[in-house]
Amino acid sequence: MDVANNTVFITGANRGLGLAFAREALRLGASKVYAGMRNTSGFNEPGILPVRIDVTDKASIAAAAELAADTTLLINNAGIAALIDGPLADDVEAQSQRLFDTNYYGVVRVTQAFEQILSAKPHAAIINVLSDIVWLPRPFLTPYAASKAAAWSYTNQLRFHLRDRGIEVLGLHVGFVDTDLTSGIDVPKVSPEDVVRQTYDALAAGKSEIMADQGTALLKSTLADEVPGYITPPEGLF
Numbered sequence: 001m002d003v004a005n006n007t008v009f010i011t012g013a014n015r016g017l018g019l020a021f022a023r024e025a026l027r028l029g030a031s032k033v034y035a036g037m038r039n040t041s042g043f044n045e046p047g048i049l050p051v052r053i054d055v056t057d058k059a060s061i062a063a064a065a066e067l068a069a070d071t072t073l074l075i076n077n078a079g080i081a082a083l084i085d086g087p088l089a090d091d092v093e094a095q096s097q098r099l100f101d102t103n104y105y106g107v108v109r110v111t112q113a114f115e116q117i118l119s120a121k122p123h124a125a126i127i128n129v130l131s132d133i134v135w136l137p138r139p140f141l142t143p144y145a146a147s148k149a150a151a152w153s154y155t156n157q158l159r160f161h162l163r164d165r166g167i168e169v170l171g172l173h174v175g176f177v178d179t180d181l182t183s184g185i186d187v188p189k190v191s192p193e194d195v196v197r198q199t200y201d202a203l204a205a206g207k208s209e210i211m212a213d214q215g216t217a218l219l220k221s222t223l224a225d226e227v228p229g230y231i232t233p234p235e236g237l238f
Contacts, residue, residue: 175213
């Protein structure tokens, strides 16, 4: 599916990766670009339409879906993260609940709300923004990793479920992207613009998954190894 002449709706699009998705969709010739965000105040990007949506609130999701009923490409990008002391930290349960509400249940809620819209179109697609964290043990990101692992599993079930409805489902796996979300983490990062370009190219090529950086591709390649990367990560990833 090409972005050109399609209508794109992106959650979490007020900044970072989501905004990069919106800007690149416009550059590629999308007929309309909706930028979903919790607070539209002060958003001013020529050619991009801000839409209020809180992925933890079903009423706002329903209102956004009604407003953007011409959507043909949904990008589930909204996400949050938190640093903790490790998988046994006192706040691991509370932080997990908070992150699951956005990173997993948010994807589920938005996809449910837009499914009938997309099913009514001759061609439609969904991109879910995932993470290499599902294969890379980083104890200080335990709740984030668990929420993204759930979102990855959901993406795989969704793709199979929608395969006969003309809706493509693309999972974007990527490591640390240079955005506000990762500003407090001192690790190598890839640019959001590069991630977005690779993702739209993968969509146009009809792919089901995209590994948007070398580290993520390396991790994925170890999954069938006797000692996969989620047990002993390849050198250079820590």
